[in-house]
Amino acid sequence: MSQVVTFGEVLMRLSPEGNKKFIQSNTLEFYFGGTEINVGISIANFGGSVKHISFISNDFIGDTAIAYLNKFDVDTSSIVRSNRPLGVYFLEVGAVMRPSSISYNRSHSAFSEIQPSMINWEESLIDSEWFHWTGITPALSQGSLDALREGLKLARKKGITVTADPTYRSGLWKYGQDPKEALSELLEYSTIFIGGINEINEVLGTTFSYSNEDFILASKQLIARFPSIEKVFDKIRTSVNSSWHKIRARMWNGNEFRETQDLDITHIVDRIGTGDAFAAGLIYGLQQFDDFKAMEFASAACALKHTYEGDVNFATVKEVMGILEGNTTGRFTR
Amino acid sequence: MSQVVTFGEVLMRLSPEGNKKFIQSNTLEFYFGGTEINVGISIANFGGSVKHISFISNDFIGDTAIAYLNKFDVDTSSIVRSNRPLGVYFLEVGAVMRPSSISYNRSHSAFSEIQPSMINWEESLIDSEWFHWTGITPALSQGSLDALREGLKLARKKGITVTADPTYRSGLWKYGQDPKEALSELLEYSTIFIGGINEINEVLGTTFSYSNEDFILASKQLIARFPSIEKVFDKIRTSVNSSWHKIRARMWNGNEFRETQDLDITHIVDRIGTGDAFAAGLIYGLQQFDDFKAMEFASAACALKHTYEGDVNFATVKEVMGILEGNTTGRFTR
């Protein structure tokens, strides 16, 4: 498979075991995450070739973050080191009607202080045929927005596929930039849109509802506004409560609307990174299958991610295909 | 808020991790609990002012118990130290159709050997406007019954609100006192009754059923017998199995009967202290809201407690209100 490049912040995740709160804990589990490496590692776990580009602290924490990427065989050769610390997020995991809660320490992190000049995009993208970005990166700082824009420009110039997951998170975007404007500019360089009604409404300033009819209309309007975009994929999550979700997906690929069956996730193990698992499944799937099967693959990958602890989706292609073939009763693999 | 006083035994809780049994474990988790401190800490977590009065071992275990209360900002200045050990309970956590199992080592604990003279009630209650007691305390020993009676007498004399949670546990009451008689005497000093048909039948010697009709009749008869009691609140638990419960509440406040909706707790994290969370929610709620909303608050607080490990309810007012506003799907808080 061709190399997929991801670009974004690597965060250290710190959380007490199980459903404990920090106030009742002495020990924490740690992982590394960040929406873009979650996508990259998941693709690497499918057997894809992946490079992650980032700006990472030059201390033993940064060394550990890079070793974490190496462990999953993600190419770290274009990562640049910083004398600022790595971003951190703290997580308390909820259950039933208690929501999970996150506190960030990232606003002056290594990555937030990135400047476009720090990345040699020509060299970094030399082998790449796919570029994936998310709405988190431009939300962090002017520098990260600028650096991303540089990368996307080159990616488009090289004609490689660009997937955009413009997740809009209102708690970010504190540096003065207007999200709608920034995201719109970045979408000009993108070919596949991964996101739903919220994201479309955000960038178009529309008020579409969640209905399939509106999804089709919204997708068409999005494509009209951003002609480089060819396809729109949306993942829909229905929650019984924090511990029990259902997942399905729908798409408009310019020609047809399709929708998958619900997958019922009755006992969630870890909710983090499930959207990233969908994006990764889609990127992998679109390189292997037709659009609908790619979306089914992405949806099953997303469902499987809910069963792994940490941010990473460990699902293999064989395991995802197992679900597509209807093996969802969880018999032993020996 | 005015200061709430709780009085009762502090117990050390020891349990293997997860669903393990002692016979298959080498390590234990420990917490401090006891029905009255569970109520007190929960109110403190709502932002209330709380003092706990107790008799605690004068060793590093007792120091740790007191530090535990301090941590939650519960006033420990009226706690008296003993040269007897702290009571302990051992817990094996069940699942599905396996019940949880508890073994106590409390019958000669510091608290069980309390004598009324050990507490200076005048000084201890100087700032208090609410007194909460439960049926565990009089069940432990003549000394603990006597000490509680002293406290309640003074509380009534000062005209402060007294909530009674006369939980009847047949495995206690081993020192020769008749439960019905003892509880009746204590109810004479109480203004709010937190308990259901079982407790009413126990103190009245009646045989009311669990129906709403009987609940109303029973409440009226209770109030007739104990004229200081103004309101009766009852929490009803329906169990699918050890891992899945439903909670609702009902009340008779002298004027009207009301009942809440069921809250469905599909994946219980920790069952201990959920009744105490109801009592705490009610005490907090009655100081802030009307009777029905206080009961709704208590019911949501109780449901949330099932999602925290240990005996303590960590729910904040904001989190409980979130459920009252219908946010039970557990979306991330960032």
Next chain:
Amino acid sequence: MSQVVTFGEVLMRLSPEGNKKFIQSNTLEFYFGGTEINVGISIANFGGSVKHISFISNDFIGDTAIAYLNKFDVDTSSIVRSNRPLGVYFLEVGAVMRPSSISYNRSHSAFSEIQPSMINWEESLIDSEWFHWTGITPALSQGSLDALREGLKLARKKGITVTADPTYRSGLWKYGQDPKEALSELLEYSTIFIGGINEINEVLGTTFSYSNEDFILASKQLIARFPSIEKVFDKIRTSVNSSWHKIRARMWNGNEFRETQDLDITHIVDRIGTGDAFAAGLIYGLQQFDDFKAMEFASAACALKHTYEGDVNFATVKEVMGILEGNTTGRFTR
């Protein structure tokens, strides 16, 4: 109760905590298992007298395995030591639609290299009145098949009851023996058959379906083919997914067909050893109750096993009987 003998491999089980994968872990939990000791320990936990016969490594791992059996009061006096290592299995525990995954390191283990001459069957069975074997043992090596055959011959000669659980696992049987032939020979010495349509079809070469009608026909045909067999018991598992199963059982005892109600296991703690818990419950039950109640007891024992971590069923007779009496809501035991 009379002594039950089990014969088979003791395996060390190694698995990361919770739902973690090895690749994301630094620490493992370990247990000892193996289908036959699972049966034996469960019977010992019911209060039965049990001896386990095996061939175990002569190192500190083997010492630990034997201490593990001693801990549950299983007689280890007939165990022989080997200079080959103990077999090991590695387990990653799935959830929801992710299956659990097992990798074995047992093909040159101590037990696989057993030879019939290593066991003194006369002496080993001197106090035994029941012999239980499973289809795992003959699948491992010629030596283990031969040793088992010797034991069964003597058991039949002594007229003791022989339960057969001829689980057929296609990943084993690598040493050249035909499973059908080997299992058939061993069934000649057996009096009770614990297994379902798959096992019957395997040994008879038939194609019966899972229907009750076919189960009765299949059982009759099995008894016709193996006249020593008097009764057939079958456990049926329906899976919602890896985390949620339902269990029921059915039997043909030569005279009548009976079937139990479904038991709904909504939150599985550990899936391993649940079939062994059924067999153990049956062996214990058949010594105490009539056939149907024995099967109900076995079914409830099997359901309870899903709530214990590790391979062992810790359920006591009192706990199993509690379920038979309808106490499945999991109220506290104090």
Next chain:
Amino acid sequence: MSQVVTFGEVLMRLSPEGNKKFIQSNTLEFYFGGTEINVGISIANFGGSVKHISFISNDFIGDTAIAYLNKFDVDTSSIVRSNRPLGVYFLEVGAVMRPSSISYNRSHSAFSEIQPSMINWEESLIDSEWFHWTGITPALSQGSLDALREGLKLARKKGITVTADPTYRSGLWKYGQDPKEALSELLEYSTIFIGGINEINEVLGTTFSYSNEDFILASKQLIARFPSIEKVFDKIRTSVNSSWHKIRARMWNGNEFRETQDLDITHIVDRIGTGDAFAAGLIYGLQQFDDFKAMEFASAACALKHTYEGDVNFATVKEVMGILEGNTTGRFTR
């Protein structure tokens, strides 16, 4: 080897990991200990036949304690069950100049409430040829003193060897009995004295110093006073600090004084149970070797115990003999 009987309380030991204090911990390690089972289990680990007699709680904690003894192949068939809880001790492990600290919860434990009638000594001692007692048992309660006296009387009547380790601990002996008197009576039934100047001075009311000269005089005077006593063994501990001790032993066997070399324990892992390891080594050694070699064996066993976590000495005969042969540099055993 002939069966050694130990009689005494089984305690649950609870301690935070490493050098942590309870106030900074959420989890504890637990073991079972008690000076007499420490001796018994150590002898069992040498390959000796051991029975332990005790009075143990009839709950899942007591079940776990008995399983702990079974695990080490200690005969538990004469243990009687009680409806009182098991005794507990809490331990904070010191280091360097910080002493370890212990808090007990044992004064109303199962064992403390033992009565002589609860033990059938005739049946319990039927196969025994050695009886070991310590000064802890008579210090607990009148009942435990009385029960021990009964056992010792029978032991002497049967002519079996009785080792006495009359450790004097001033924090016990709270039930009114005079220690000197009680210990003296028990020493009348004893044949070997394990203890030093402190214990001799306690029972004789003398003021001997720690010098070898005084040790010889004291031993002679002890034997003169208690003619059944044939030999006196003393273990001497020199402390650099909590983490670094030296051990040596000396003896007067009626004929000669001998003394071992110092063993230098530079990095103590666990200090608990090291005196018990000496006693166990002596009991085992006196059955195998001459007096001096038995003492050397005991001394090396004691030194090794400092390297095991928990109360139990896991040292095997081969490992102890290795030290006697001068292998103290700790090369790998493969």
Next chain:
Amino acid sequence: MSQVVTFGEVLMRLSPEGNKKFIQSNTLEFYFGGTEINVGISIANFGGSVKHISFISNDFIGDTAIAYLNKFDVDTSSIVRSNRPLGVYFLEVGAVMRPSSISYNRSHSAFSEIQPSMINWEESLIDSEWFHWTGITPALSQGSLDALREGLKLARKKGITVTADPTYRSGLWKYGQDPKEALSELLEYSTIFIGGINEINEVLGTTFSYSNEDFILASKQLIARFPSIEKVFDKIRTSVNSSWHKIRARMWNGNEFRETQDLDITHIVDRIGTGDAFAAGLIYGLQQFDDFKAMEFASAACALKHTYEGDVNFATVKEVMGILEGNTTGRFTR
């Protein structure tokens, strides 16, 4: 005792267990530290009255930090909350010739962004009679220097004792201020100097050696330069390696030079916060004893701190006095 006020940053400490590196860990232990709270908590553990003033994040991490201080009964009522995150430090613990290694994430922490206007010093110091500051606070930012200066000015105006521990750490002081100048200004408000030749040379611009002669000369010169300073206390650490240190202390109190014996810390458990333990011991000691005994108390407190995990000194007055009385061999406390 009179109230001691400490002012400074609260940091979260994150470290792998034992001597592990982050790259080989999945779990971390966490504590809260910071040189000033280390001093404050230690004094509280001696039984002193302590208030800590700080600027702490307004999230669940900040809540946990405040609960940590409450647990040790430190008054947190003057703490102000910030919407910036709490500072963090990462620690890898060395051994033998491997140094421990620390990485900080504090340069944009809540405390670093403090402004003088955020603290109401008049109200905060209303009950205080002692103010302790360290060289870390002015090194962080202009705001923290300014806030500290405000506090010290008021403290001097109120005539309360001010202890200065002007630890100079070259890795800080990045905001442009000259350390010598800043520290000198702050020393103008101080009455007791805790520090050695390095700190004196830093503020005086001198080149004194470590000899006692130079220490006396340096102290005199310091007092000449800063007339408010009355006494100088210095702690001297000699390292065999990371695991084995020796500690002694010396003083010039304007009248006499005194020096303590070496304390030999052969097995260090945790090296962090040991200097803070010295300062705390001194502050406590100077309120109870003469100067020399206060210094001995401080030195023993410092030595004891090396035996506790985490940043906090748990030593009680009784434990410290035990060392002064020569009990350094670590016998059990029961």
Next chain:
Amino acid sequence: MSQVVTFGEVLMRLSPEGNKKFIQSNTLEFYFGGTEINVGISIANFGGSVKHISFISNDFIGDTAIAYLNKFDVDTSSIVRSNRPLGVYFLEVGAVMRPSSISYNRSHSAFSEIQPSMINWEESLIDSEWFHWTGITPALSQGSLDALREGLKLARKKGITVTADPTYRSGLWKYGQDPKEALSELLEYSTIFIGGINEINEVLGTTFSYSNEDFILASKQLIARFPSIEKVFDKIRTSVNSSWHKIRARMWNGNEFRETQDLDITHIVDRIGTGDAFAAGLIYGLQQFDDFKAMEFASAACALKHTYEGDVNFATVKEVMGILEGNTTGRFTR
């Protein structure tokens, strides 16, 4: 730096925490080790380019082993997968006079069943300039000896440096080959000998003593016998006990004898892999420094390894050089 190739078995290491034994544990720590990957990873941690060649199980355990190598940036592209399981070793860590104890499960492991045809040496060595082998590999099986011989032949043909660490372990060599003969043949292809008197005596059949004089004579005789060998390096370990060692090194490089100072390792954290750390330090050092400094570097690297948990030496060049510069007192690195 030029690429160093290592070839050998990857083993999973399983050990209880701290000094616990398996019989008292429920959880284990796991690492991957094996003398050759220990060397390779250490060189990679110095910044060297390393490839490891092996034959590894094709299951999730093998995936985890390969991810472990990737994490340290060791090139795994020439590793071949097997359907046999990975070798395992079990470790109990001793202390003071208790030796550590190891039990292996490797005799039918993936690597033991390697055949020369499975490795494409031409392709595997294409970028390599250094080949390191040890005496473990030829000791495992005929296939592993043959495969190693093939590799060494090609290495010599390419003229690359070959380091031999012919550790002789008598517990291996069970497949019938004469160790002396096999090792001699392999030494014909080697240029640097890392080993001491034991190894020289083994291959020459001599009886040299440990004296420096004998070391020089032995080295000369070795070089005479194996003319390709240019230099001999020997590491000498002196043990106080299992917890306290001293390390020094000596060499004969054909021209001169040199010897380093003792390094005193007073508190060993993990003894495993320390010899491998010496070899790695030597290989790295010989590429950077003269022979003596390389040996000093190796010796300091070896000493540092004793302070890391697990098999891997994490020491960086900067840390090792720190020791050469005399910084062995372990001050903090911030």
